[in-house]
Structures are given as C-alpha cells and as structure tokens.
Amino acid sequence: MQSYTIGQAARLLGVSPDTARRWADAGRVTTHRDDSGRRVIDGRDLAAFSVELAQNGTTGTGEDETPHTSVRNAFPGIVTAIKLGDVAAQVEIQAGPHRLVSLLTREAVEELGLEVGMRATARVKSTSVHIDRT
Numbered sequence: 001m002q003s004y005t006i007g008q009a010a011r012l013l014g015v016s017p018d019t020a021r022r023w024a025d026a027g028r029v030t031t032h033r034d035d036s037g038r039r040v041i042d043g044r045d046l047a048a049f050s051v052e053l054a055q056n057g058t059t060g061t062g063e064d065e066t067p068h069t070s071v072r073n074a075f076p077g078i079v080t081a082i083k084l085g086d087v088a089a090q091v092e093i094q095a096g097p098h099r100l101v102s103l104l105t106r107e108a109v110e111e112l113g114l115e116v117g118m119r120a121t122a123r124v125k126s127t128s129v130h131i132d133r134t
Contacts, residue, residue: 002118003040006031012078012119013050014096023049043117047080050094075100075122076134079114091131093122102129
C-alpha cells in the first residue's frame with residue numbers, strides 16, 4: 001500500500017503542510033514512521049480522511065491553507081473508491097474539496113493498477129473525465 005508524507009498529503013488535501021501536521025498531531029489522521037523515520041500516512045487512511053474533510057466542508061477554508069485551483073482542467077487527488085463491473089468500472093477521486101467520478105472500462109482500471117489510496121489525476125474535457133496514474 002502506498003504511503004504519503006505529511007507534505008504530499010497536504011498537497012493532495014489542498015492545505016498547508018502545517019495544517020496537515022496539526023491534524024496528524026491532533027490524531028485526526030493516523031500516521032506512522034517509515035524506514036527513514038519520516039511520518040507517513042497510509043493511502044487508505046488518507047483517502048477516508050479526504051472524504052471526511054470534503055463532507056464536512058473543511059478543506060480550502062482556513063487562513064493558512066493554499067487555494068485549490070485547476071490548471072488546464074487537471075485535478076490531482078487520491079482514489080477514494082473503485083467499483084468494478086464485468087466490463088465497466090467507476091473510479092472516484094477526491095481532489096481537495098472536489099469529488100470527481102469517472103466511468104471507464106475495467107480493463108483501463110486494471111492496466112493503470114488503480115487502487116484506493118493511490119494518487120491519480122482526473123483530467124476533464126467537456127463532460128469526460130480521464131484518469132492518469134501519477
């Protein structure tokens with residue numbers, strides 16, 4: 001399972017590293033130490049926490065948080081859910097306060113190796129959302 005440093009988690013959540021660190025210190029998100037001693041967050045824990053933040057409207061509102069913007073319709077975030085059918089699949093990404101859902105083939109999800117908790121970028125063109133593994 002992929003893990004994220006406090007700084008990486010902060011970028012994915014659309015907040016400052018100080019905010020992410022305070023949340024970790026307060027126990028709002030679970031951290032552990034990696035082999036080099038850095039505090040990291042398990043990808044599944046970060047995915048669940050990002051959904052909780054978005055539902056509570058917490059991200060992007062504090063004074064010390066960086067604004068969440070879309071550059072060229074790219075939304076970097078974290079995969080929060082994958083629903084696989086026989087042929088089609090549904091992938092949800094939480095990109096800061098934005099929840100994006102893409103319908104794509106099961107084969108595409110498997111080729112990208114997408115899993116809950118991993119980083120991915122949703123690219124939007126018109127009404128289509130394309131997923132890039134990042």
